[in-house]
Amino acid sequence: MRRALALWTAALLLALLLSPAPAGAAIDGAYIGTAPGRFNSIRAGDIDGDGRPEIVWGNYDGHIVVVEFADGAFRPDWRSPFLEHRLWGLDVGDANNDGQPDIVAGGGEGHVYVFEGRTHRQLWKSPDLVRDAHGIRVADVDSDGRNEIVVGCGYRTDVPHGRIYVFNLTQRWNATLVRNETIHQEMFQGTAISEEFDAKIRGMAVADVDRDGVQEIIAGSGVALGEKPGEGYVRVFSGADGSLEWKSPDTNGDVEGLVVADTDGDGGPEITGGNGYRYFQGYAFQYRFRGSGGVGSPPAYEQVWFSDNIGPKAFGLGVGDIDGDGKREMVVGNQPGYIWVFDGATRQVKWRTGLLGSDILGIALADLDGDGAQEIIAGQGGYQGKADFTSAYTDPHILIIDGRTRAVEAVLGEQDYLELGFQAAGLALLITLLAGVSRYARRRKEAREREEERAASPVKGEAPGAAGGGPA
Numbered sequence: 001m002r003r004a005l006a007l008w009t010a011a012l013l014l015a016l017l018l019s020p021a022p023a024g025a026a027i028d029g030a031y032i033g034t035a036p037g038r039f040n041s042i043r044a045g046d047i048d049g050d051g052r053p054e055i056v057w058g059n060y061d062g063h064i065v066v067v068e069f070a071d072g073a074f075r076p077d078w079r080s081p082f083l084e085h086r087l088w089g090l091d092v093g094d095a096n097n098d099g100q101p102d103i104v105a106g107g108g109e110g111h112v113y114v115f116e117g118r119t120h121r122q123l124w125k126s127p128d129l130v131r132d133a134h135g136i137r138v139a140d141v142d143s144d145g146r147n148e149i150v151v152g153c154g155y156r157t158d159v160p161h162g163r164i165y166v167f168n169l170t171q172r173w174n175a176t177l178v179r180n181e182t183i184h185q186e187m188f189q190g191t192a193i194s195e196e197f198d199a200k201i202r203g204m205a206v207a208d209v210d211r212d213g214v215q216e217i218i219a220g221s222g223v224a225l226g227e228k229p230g231e232g233y234v235r236v237f238s239g240a241d242g243s244l245e246w247k248s249p250d251t252n253g254d255v256e257g258l259v260v261a262d263t264d265g266d267g268g269p270e271i272t273g274g275n276g277y278r279y280f281q282g283y284a285f286q287y288r289f290r291g292s293g294g295v296g297s298p299p300a301y302e303q304v305w306f307s308d309n310i311g312p313k314a315f316g317l318g319v320g321d322i323d324g325d326g327k328r329e330m331v332v333g334n335q336p337g338y339i340w341v342f343d344g345a346t347r348q349v350k351w352r353t354g355l356l357g358s359d360i361l362g363i364a365l366a367d368l369d370g371d372g373a374q375e376i377i378a379g380q381g382g383y384q385g386k387a388d389f390t391s392a393y394t395d396p397h398i399l400i401i402d403g404r405t406r407a408v409e410a411v412l413g414e415q416d417y418l419e420l421g422f423q424a425a426g427l428a429l430l431i432t433l434l435a436g437v438s439r440y441a442r443r444r445k446e447a448r449e450r451e452e453e454r455a456a457s458p459v460k461g462e463a464p465g466a467a468g469g470g471p472a
Helices: 002-018 417-456
Strands: 042-045 054-058 064-070 073-079 089-093 102-106 112-116 122-125 135-139 148-153 163-173 180-187 200-207 216-222 232-238 244-247 257-261 270-276 282-289 301-306 316-320 329-333 339-343 349-352 360-366 375-380 397-402 408-412
Touching: 042 089, 042 360, 042 375, 054 089, 054 360, 064 102, 102 135, 102 148, 112 148, 122 180, 135 200, 148 200, 148 216, 163 216, 200 257, 216 257, 216 270, 232 270, 257 316, 270 316, 316 375, 329 360, 329 375
Parallel strands: 089 135, 316 360
Antiparallel strands: 042 054, 054 064, 064 073, 089 102, 102 112, 112 122, 135 148, 148 163, 163 180, 200 216, 216 232, 232 244, 257 270, 270 282, 282 301, 316 329, 329 339, 339 349, 360 375, 375 397, 397 408
16 A cells, blocks of 8 residues: 555656646747737837836737746746737837837737736727738827827738828826826828828838938838739838828838838938848848939939848848947848848848748847847747748747847747657656556455455365354
8 A cells, every 4th residue: 555655646746747837837839829020010128117128029819929038038928818810010119108118019900009018008999090000110200209109001902002190199087087098199181191002001110311300200011912023112201291201112022121220330320121022032122311313202312222132021120239249230031931130331141040930020139138239039930811832820939049149049939849858758657657556556456356265265175164163
């Protein structure tokens, strides 16, 4: 009995030791969600004000997902309830001007949601917009000291139903004076920026790109949805009145990556874009304001750079000093599954990753571990719902790559095969223990049965009935 109890106790302890962590504590594919961070709907920074960096992204499944980096490890922080599918518009900023960062997300059904970064309380949901609200930026558009939300939308057709909205959010006490509520005002109605154009508008930036003291809204668009070569443009609108200041030539692809920054260190900002289309080429490129003698309409911007073909859908885009050398790099992810790094000054390829997995269509840059070099944070994975080459389902991951060493530091969502090996070995040991317990119990039972049989059988040579002392 003692041996059996010991074996059962050992088996129970082994099972507890090798059991996986609770599902809520795992950053697995189910937690990450399908097609995470697509169209650059991924950000990194201290979102909740606790002094530790977070990574936040949207996914096809309709959730905002947040993980936190603390004590050298990533852990789940928050996953929103279902909002709407194709939640691929996302930015972080003080959307309601209360001094605290908010998470702003746009979905495929044409709504924008605002959540407090610290409490995750929902502050606002937009009215119905044109679908695919995927071009999201929080910034002070009109230089009045208050942030606005810029939203680029599309309609998933070849019909030009793309639209840009600009919302100003304010807080006020409701009628009961119990709590404040968020109200909105749409800006620039009836101006060029509010007119419909192209099929989708996903690239979005706000900056004083011509250095005239007035902010501009810079938008990247794609003209068509179908299976044909791309056509796409960059447009610059005035942040003061919503007028159209410039339209680029055709970039030969849907412009879905867009960043405005001084990449070459000359003091003037460049418009850096990434474009592409299904089955076709993908490029990175740059425009810069020069006033006249350039390209586009009017010819106020010059084309500084247009890369060689780097593969379909070069949509993932980030600009920053990833290696800590004081110079900026341009980081581009594409559909086949590579990340390209270009020197910001020379525009030459500095390095390229190996094949990481298809659909790297979202890039964020941040120094997560505080070592002075930025990490490349990439959303990777396709989604259910399409079965063509460029949109088929692939397992989702968040890739963390050191910008200085170029090493992959972490792959969130990757199955831990070492842990699986330990679990398999533990399971085999557990089965062996249980089998031993079963054999031991069977042998003990057989021994008891033999003892009972011997006790019940008459002694050899003794007449039946003699035992027990009958009459003399």
